[in-house]
Amino acid sequence: MKTHTLLMPLDMHLHLRDGVMLENIAPLTAFTYSGALIMPNLVPPVDTLAAVRSYKERIISAVPNDYFEPFMTLFYKNYDKAFLESVVDEITAIKLYPAGITTNSEGGVESFNIEEMRTTLEAMSDLEIPLCVHGETDGFVMDREAEFMSIYELLAQNFPNLKIVMEHITTKAAVDMLDKYPNLYATITVHHLLLTLDDVIGGMMMPHHFCKPIAKRPEDLDALLSVALEAHPKVMFGSDSAPHPQHKKESCGCAAGVFTAPISLQLLTEIFEQFDKLDNLQAFVSDNAQNIYGICPEFKEITLEKRPFVVPQNYSGVVPMYAGETIGWAIESVD
């Protein structure tokens, strides 16, 4: 049986929610990942030192062993340098949401006025805190990410020493930015390496493939695959795995988010093997993130096996991507 081993996988964009949902789903990521960058869009958002510490404790309490590290983020607001100095040792990045652009982002940035943001972003540069950005405008759904490129350019030009991570990129436009500015990086989800808009609304309407940013055109998928499969050194895996209760996905007005946490490594292995790029997966799923963020994750060795695996219909009431379908790789062992 063909196997493949990965060391210290990292999910550099993860939603763990809170309360019972957190307790149910955090162990699924902790099982196969050494660590994950935890998104701060709770209600209320994670925007104080106390909130960061308390949320981190709740996450650690929710996972069954010591082999998983939650890398914490702060919800972007205009903070002063003294505050950032007080919190820098507790966080790995700050996550910026345009206001209202996705789940629980109402308290995000209303307009990208560089001068209003300068104090915060210069302090972040000085303190070497990366800025993670949900890069969408409020324009037409297929254009939102591409329209945001001018804001990425503005940020990259004005703060050349700030590491800026374009989160969950979905377009060729974003891929093309990677080699244009030395301080722009990106995460890519596994579902955006598999889906186009055809898989969301091209046949039947598929709520479990509905996410923000929406999956785009075939040429965008090709561009994402090109940098992921080569493990472009500025690109990292970030699942954006986003659990919602089943009834919120399978109803009128379904919520945005694809839940991939328990199957992301299996799917990534299948994709990279299919394109004969398995040797690059280690960099995409761990090494690049270690280099970009300067983090040293806990040791963990995951062995995957090439055999049919039927994705469960749900995990504690959350329906995963490809529920009930058979994928080509399974987790064989975790050490």
Added chain:
Amino acid sequence: MKTHTLLMPLDMHLHLRDGVMLENIAPLTAFTYSGALIMPNLVPPVDTLAAVRSYKERIISAVPNDYFEPFMTLFYKNYDKAFLESVVDEITAIKLYPAGITTNSEGGVESFNIEEMRTTLEAMSDLEIPLCVHGETDGFVMDREAEFMSIYELLAQNFPNLKIVMEHITTKAAVDMLDKYPNLYATITVHHLLLTLDDVIGGMMMPHHFCKPIAKRPEDLDALLSVALEAHPKVMFGSDSAPHPQHKKESCGCAAGVFTAPISLQLLTEIFEQFDKLDNLQAFVSDNAQNIYGICPEFKEITLEKRPFVVPQNYSGVVPMYAGETIGWAIESVD
């Protein structure tokens, strides 16, 4: 109270289904429309003289009075001229579906080989039977209609005496074809005069706005409005109202189709009033179709009143567009 009167409204693209669904929904259209062009995509498709006659009888039995005429269509296959001569007096048009492109279209055209279709299409030209076409390729969902334009051009050029109706157009590309070929016409739905893809997946995922062809970009909506509001003489209203049971719309893998039959005239009046084009609505919703098809519908006079109307949550288990929302016009009287 402001009112507006329409004479002999016609819905030139309507799905009435069969059986209990037919009995439940046909009266809703018959209440306000003098007639409608009835789509033939039943299971099995309406493709014999006996099927046309029998379906027409079932429709007439389902409507409560004599003031509604179902204009029948035949499901396109390659028919010989003798057959078409036998059926010409019983049908108003023939409807062509690319195979598998939408609900119950599996028996449609596999490939557009003009020579294989020549006998049928020349006979239709001679017998003055219009060809109605669901114009989508099996390509990427946002490109399917635009990609089909080359097939419309092929048909229009090869059969200059055949009236070809581009059904439920959704793109500027299709609008631009209207003035390019004298024998190309179009229907436009009311939901495609209101929605873009943003209304389907731009916020929450909205199954009751999910249809084929999918609603497109803002510039496409503008192009559709431009010809509808001017009542371009080659453009007709056709609702493509397509009922599905509620459970088939509000579940994983929701079926395509927007149900507008009971509210289409009210919405059209609201749109045309909003753009100060009420004087053109009569042509869009009846006169153009009479001229294009050479049909003389039964007399019917509909008066609409400008007052808030709350759209019912469902009609016999079918959820209409804008269920529970308030629209600006209501039916005042039918004579």
